Amino acid sequence: MALASIFEKIVGPQANIAFMAYDGSKAGPDGADLALEVKSPIAVAYLAQAPGELGLARAYISGHIDVHGDMYTLLDRMWNITTNDLTTAEKVAAVRSLGLKPLMMRVPAPPQEIRQSTLAKLGSRHAKQRDAEAIHHHYDVSNRFYEWVLGPSMAYTCAVFPTKKSSLEEAQYAKFDLVARKLGLKPGMRLLDVGCGWGGMVMHAAKHYGVKALGVTLSKQQAEWAQKAIVDAGLEDLAEVRFMDYRDVVESDFDAVSSIGLTEHIGKRNLPSYFAFLYSKLKPGGRLLNHCITRPTGTEKTFNKGGFINRYVFPDGELESVGYLVRQMEDLGFEIRHEENLREHYAETLRHWCANLDANWADAVQEVGMGTARVWALYMAGCIVGFERNKVQLHQVLGVKLDSEGHSGVPLRPSIDWP
Incomplete structure (x- = not known):
């Protein structure tokens, strides 16, 4: 399956969003007012390793996905994935579609992400130093x-x-x-x-x-x-x-x-x-x-x-x-x-x-x-x-x-x- 079609499947074809990928593939309706551009294999790795909201966010923040059009309109159309996230079954299906190779790539989270392990070193949740x-x-x-x-x-x-x-x-x-x-x-x-x-x-x-x-x-x-x-x-x-x-x-x-x-x-x-x-x-x-x-x-x-x-x-x-x-x-x-x-x-x-x-x-x-x-x-x-x-x-x-x-x-x- 073409890469753009995989992303369309993950986001949902009903979202009325066009998709473009670095492999030259395209999916979604012609003339759509919104488009997601998958710019590199790293974007695929992010989504394979964290299907749904978090993977898409990492790919966008790191610049491996670009948004063409209004961000609010995009997220409104992607409501189920951006706010409610995917179900476990949907995540498994997404990983199968993307294949095993992206799972093996070492892709660090963007530096803007704070990890729970970092906070844990500062004490229990809502301890003064951690707060x-x-x-x-x-x-x-x-x-x-x-x-x-x-x-x-x-x-x-x-x-x-x-x-x-x-x-x-x-x-x-x-x-x-x-x-x-x-x-x-x-x-x-x-x-x-x-x-x-x-x-x-x-x-x-x-x-x-x-x-x-x-x-x-x-x-x-x-x-x-x-x-x-x-x-x-x-x-x-x-x-x-x-x-x-x-x-x-x-x-x-x-x-x-x-x-x-x-x-x-x-x-x-x-x-x-x-x-x-x-x-x-x-x-x-x-x-x-x-x-x-x-x-x-x-x-x-x-x-x-x-x-x-x-x-x-x-x-x-x-x-x-x-x-x-x-x-x-x-x-x-x-x-x-x-x-x-x-x-x-x-x-x-x-x-x-x-x-x-x-x-x-x-x-x-x-x-x-x-x-x-x-x-x-x-x-x-x-x-x-x-x-x-x-x-x-x-x-x-x-x-x-x-x-x-x-x-x-x-x-x-x-x-x-x-x-």
Whole structure:
């Protein structure tokens, strides 16, 4: 069987994708708006040794497969293989089609891939040193690269779009302001923002609400960028970002805690201690806003250690359902006062990030290399599909630490806009 036809069989002929291979073979419909070009035998070896999502990702990241056309559209059409991966029977059939020779080739994984054996040397899952390395792997790529992808807000979490026509900057402002209003921030209050990234929430709270805000991050590059931005904005009397593990924060009696995009890195086993720690940092009547990606139900696998996302993007990342997270919060003393799903907003956020990466592609490749740029193009486009198809969700949960008499301090009927 011609090589292009084998790839068509693996991806699926119903995908309406053309295939071209280095042996001169072609497959798929004529005039297709999308094409996969298999450029070398190494691409075949990658797929033979890891049929499905991981093998295709390795071949693309290493440059042995090229994509002609829009990445998002390609992944949307390849949904079953890029998100659900192949069944065992399909993988066996793929290897048989490709033959034994590609199985014998020694092809190292692209250098952007992080192995579980590397992480294991740093301790058990979510030990402090191991968490630091996992965060470093993803967030310490390059501040300049993130500036091109994220835009001026440097917010690497789901935005909230007031309208479909809202810009990314307007939507990121709306997200931070929604969090601030849910937390009931007022001048003179103290805010702890765990996993603060480049300090967006910290600076928003200080600038627009007169709050004394402390942010902590395990990324040294993020902390350095954020501290400079705070000084440049003249907010150093109110805002601070530290390079440290949230578990090492010694201050307490905060009026509010925000966790925007950190819970995904905590791990199921550590969720009770995570929420207990945040609870301990609040004064009575204080509020926690937990903003994170979740699974749509409690029936899916928590994480796939061998998959593309875990190996290339978020090492040791774990997602739970919102119901599970709410139960953990309740069992540790929080009263849940509000919850909402922003799934569609994250798909829209990712579209803007993908467009930014495309617009700055040449600079991005020069800054971080072709392989890393391809990891980002693949992962962000795939995530759009995931959020659109309800493979993953984004939830904000507001919890309150009641005072000794059971008072929450939450308005009797706050409006949906949280004025």
